Amino acid sequence: MxxxxxxxxxxxxxxxxxxxxxxxxxxxxxxxxxxxxxxxxxxxxxxxKDKDDLIMSVYRRELNKIDATGDLELATDQSIPVAKRVRGYIKAVYDFALANPDSLTLIQQVKFLLGQHDTNPFEDYPEHENVVISVLQEAIDAGVIKPVPVSLLMSMVFSVIHTHTLNLQKNRYASNDYDFETFYSLIWGGMKQE
Amino acid sequence: MxxxxxxxxxxxxxxxxxxxxxxxxxxxxxxxxxxxxxxxxxxxxxxxKDKDDLIMSVYRRELNKIDATGDLELATDQSIPVAKRVRGYIKAVYDFALANPDSLTLIQQVKFLLGQHDTNPFEDYPEHENVVISVLQEAIDAGVIKPVPVSLLMSMVFSVIHTHTLNLQKNRYASNDYDFETFYSLIWGGMKQE
DNA sequence: GTTGACAAAGATAGCTCTATCTTTTATGAT
DNA sequence: ATCATAAAAGATAGAGCTATCTTTGTCAAC
CATH class of the missing domain: 1.10.10.60 (Homeodomain-like)
Known part of the structure; x- marks a missing residue:
């Protein structure tokens, strides 16, 4: 054998x-x-099994990397104020994106290719997204962030951080020109309830 | 003949x-x-001429629609305070996106497909982008918005508004559940200099 | 060593697609 | 009505791809 x-x-x-x-x-x-x-x-x-399986496996591997970092865990800790947990979520995405510069691009590319299919294959992998959604929803309910669709908040976080990593890859500026606080204040300033 | x-x-x-x-x-x-x-x-x-020409023509037609709306013009009016001009830019994108729900998706799809080519064909069509870039840069220089990369601001505007139109298409909520001020405050709250 | 089982390579059927070349058709001008 | 011309259809060469089937190679157990 x-x-x-x-x-x-x-x-x-x-x-x-x-x-x-x-x-x-x-x-x-x-x-x-x-x-x-x-x-x-x-x-x-x-x-x-086939080409779709191959491409979806690439996608799943990147998602697993996100889960494996585990930085999201403090976002679930109910003893922490919800605003701090939202910050934890944003920091987790930021850290992950810097440590895995290609991950968000891969995820985006695959979603873009297969997301047009009749049967959306992504409904099946929302494990960690659920955590994020619930934290953001909780923050909305607590009146800490603005009552806007959660999908909007998530795409804002994703696009700001992803664009930053792409800019770094294209050498549009140096990695120490901007730090986490820059992006956090950009995102948080928008979503926080005045 | x-x-x-x-x-x-x-x-x-x-x-x-x-x-x-x-x-x-x-x-x-x-x-x-x-x-x-x-x-x-x-x-x-x-x-x-060929398939790329066909796809690029779809792209160019959508860009021309943006230019044709002309709502961007008030963003160039130097007599208006720069903060109001930034608002004008955001409003223009918002109005355009609602009036042309598929335009941003088309632009994004084509950019995604052809943007990976060795020769990036998009460098040639930045006419209206230049206006936007200069307004945002001006606002940064005036200390009105945070000193972050302009590309980040633009992708934030784009992603928030585009996600909203996609949500509307998917009937995730009704079109009058949220108005322009919702999205404007989300974006402006983030970029404005405190 | 022989053998069984499975990994890996090879070969191929059948499909879709691009871009060009050839033929047919329609129409404006005379 | 005829004709020139260009649009439109037809045909096709050549390429790349998927998924399967067949053959070959390799390794572990005995």
């Missing part, structure tokens, strides 16, 4: 992620991925 | 836009577009 190469699956995912970042999610093909890894094209199908 | 059908080019663009909205920009093909319009596939090439 022959064993599977344990390093191969992550290498396939790495190659796929690289193609997504360089050429966009639509440009992914099993041919390119295999060539990139140095294996046969059909070999990919031994590790992933 | 036979004349070209004047309605055909816009109909081709309409079909392309529809496909982008329904299936994503990556799903556009001349075959699908032609079938959608009810013409032969090769006929598309009489109106557009």
């Amino acid at each position: 022959r064993k599977k190469d344990e390093t191969k699956e992550p290498r396939i995912l790495d190659a796929t992620a690289e193609i997504i970042l360089k050429e966009g999610a639509a440009a992914v093909s099993t041919v390119k991925v295999a060539k990139h890894v140095g294996i046969s094209q059909s070999n990919v199908y031994l590790y992933f | 036979r004349k070209k059908d004047e309605t055909k080019e816009p109909r081709i663009l309409d079909a392309t836009a529809e496909i982008i909205l329904k299936e994503g920009a990556a799903a556009v093909s001349t075959v699908k577009v032609a079938k959608h319009v009810g013409i032969s596939q090769s006929n598309v090439y009489l109106y557009f």
Whole structure:
């Protein structure tokens, strides 16, 4: 009984992620991925059911990275004032984005490609999003932040921080030109209830 | 000498836009577009040089719609205080987005698809963006808004308003549940210098 | 070593697509 | 009515891709 190469699956995912970042999610093909890894094209199908599975696996891996950081945990601690927990959430996204500069881009790319499908495959992975949604909703109910749709708040956080990491990658400015407080005040200043 | 059908080019663009909205920009093909319009596939090439030209034309048409609204003009009026001009810019984006619910999605989709190309084709169409950038930069210089990268401010405006229009399309809430002041205070509260 | 089982490569059917070249059709001008 | 011209359709070459089926290779157990 022959064993599977344990390093191969992550290498396939790495190659796929690289193609997504360089050429966009639509440009992914099993041919390119295999060539990139140095294996046969059909070999990919031994590790992933089909192309969608491959791309969704890249997506899930990035989501798991977010969960694994665990910085979100203090956002759930009910003994902390809700405003501080919102700050904890924003800080967690910020830290994660800086530590994993490509993650948000990958997530966005895959969502963009597959989010148009008839059956949205993302409804199934809202675990950590639930935490975020409930904290923000709680803050709204407590009158701490403005009563606006939570989806709006989340996309604001996401876009500000993601744009910042993209700017860093493009060397539009140095990483120490702006710190967390800059972005936090930009986001919090908007959402906080006066 | 036979004349070209004047309605055909816009109909081709309409079909392309529809496909982008329904299936994503990556799903556009001349075959699908032609079938959608009810013409032969090769006929598309009489109106557009190649597929990229077709997709970029959809993009340019949406940009032109923005320019055509002209609401941005009051943002350039130097006699108005800069804070009011920033508000004018945000209002212009808001009004435009509500009047053209698909425009921002189309622009985003095309940017996402072609923005990964080696040669970025978007550098050539920054006309109205220049206006926006200079107003925001002016506001920063005047100490009216926080000294953060202008790209960050723009993506914040874009994402908040775009998310709102998407929420409306998905019927997540009614259009009169929130008004412009809601979103303006969300954005302005963040960027304004205390 | 032989063998069984499975990994990996190879090969291929069948599809979609782009862009061009060729043929047909429609229309404005004479 | 004829003709020139360009629009439109038709046909096709050539490429890339997916997913499956077949063959080969490799390793572990005995």
